[in-house]
Amino acid sequence: MSMDSAASDAVVDAIVAEFRLWLERERGLSAATVCCYGKQARKFLSWLPDPADSAVQQLDSTQVTSFMVAYCRDRKASSAKATVTAVRAFLRYLHATGWVRVSLVGAVPAVAGWRLASLPKGLDAAVVTRLLDTCDRDTFVGRRDRAILLLLARLGLRGAEVADVRVGDVDWRAGEITIRGKGNRLDRLPLPIDVGEAMVAYLTAGRPVCDTRTVFCTARKPYRRLSASAIRAIMGRACRGAGLTRIGAHRLRHTLATEMLRAGSSFPEVGQGLRHRNNLATSIYAKVDDNVLRMLARPWPTGDRS
Incomplete structure (x- = not known):
């Protein structure tokens, strides 16, 4: 691993750690939810170009939408919806803490799905x-x-x-x-x-x-x-x-x-x-x-x- 790559990973770790702390203190989410959102935020940050802190500050709606479309293309609706929820929470954090000037939550596309469309399957x-x-x-x-x-x-x-x-x-x-x-x-x-x-x-x-x-x-x-x-x-x-x-x-x-x-x-x-x-x-x-x-x-x- 190069020194630049290691430095970028350290920046990602720091941002994710602060995000998780914000979820716990400001949102009062459970430990399991905080862990899940943190993992999705890390995937999003790793997709951005290096250095991560500069990429976050220059983040725009096109990048957000592009990530979601690429990441969710071959995933089940339930998995895609979980990613949408986590990324929206991360974008709210970035806006609330001053990383980005405008809220980019609206750039996250919704996942098509119909409530109650599936059939619950029990076991014998x-x-x-x-x-x-x-x-x-x-x-x-x-x-x-x-x-x-x-x-x-x-x-x-x-x-x-x-x-x-x-x-x-x-x-x-x-x-x-x-x-x-x-x-x-x-x-x-x-x-x-x-x-x-x-x-x-x-x-x-x-x-x-x-x-x-x-x-x-x-x-x-x-x-x-x-x-x-x-x-x-x-x-x-x-x-x-x-x-x-x-x-x-x-x-x-x-x-x-x-x-x-x-x-x-x-x-x-x-x-x-x-x-x-x-x-x-x-x-x-x-x-x-x-x-x-x-x-x-x-x-x-x-x-x-x-």
Whole structure:
């Protein structure tokens, strides 16, 4: 690596670090969101010509649009939308802190997408059992991974929420667990017996003694909290062990929602269970509610005119 390249990387590191600090202090975003936005900002800065600080000061709308078009061309809509959100946040930071004179947020093109267009895909109970059975309960890693998969499956948590569960969040006497959701929202949920037993097995027979405040940590020194990406990797490893194509951790959240509906839960109850802030987010599960759809279906014509 040349000295010029190293200097440019140092400038990028400094800008990203200040951006992340701004997100934490001014916006109050969660650690997972700050990390995600920081990664996207780094990709954007690395795309600009060297030196990075000069390129940022001379940034214009054409460059912003060109980056977004080039970067998102072959990506899924969900990935492109995440990049759009992060880059817009970064451009707001640049304007608010005086790096650029005018706001360039409007130069970030929107990503075409239609809310509720997709169909949530749950998993059969047998598939969930196969995933859980891949965890070797005689090993530290197996006990940890089983507890993680059960939190995803039984409580419908997001990967980042599982990663953020802290030791003090579990009220063992009351049988409840506090979840840190989107927007730093705190919710108390009942702790299912099998989830509690799996967490106890991990905490009492395997979790290393360390300063990490979160329940789940890495298996090797130096011990650190697991990231949301590590939770996804655990799900991927379970899929391989079960002989399945890779399934995202969010599929277990969809599975819980569809099971609740088919057991007779109402949409408000499902929304409450998944901790949705907007009822529209829950309404997508109407597509998999067989009982409701059966009432809407019209009889198939038989051709009998008598």
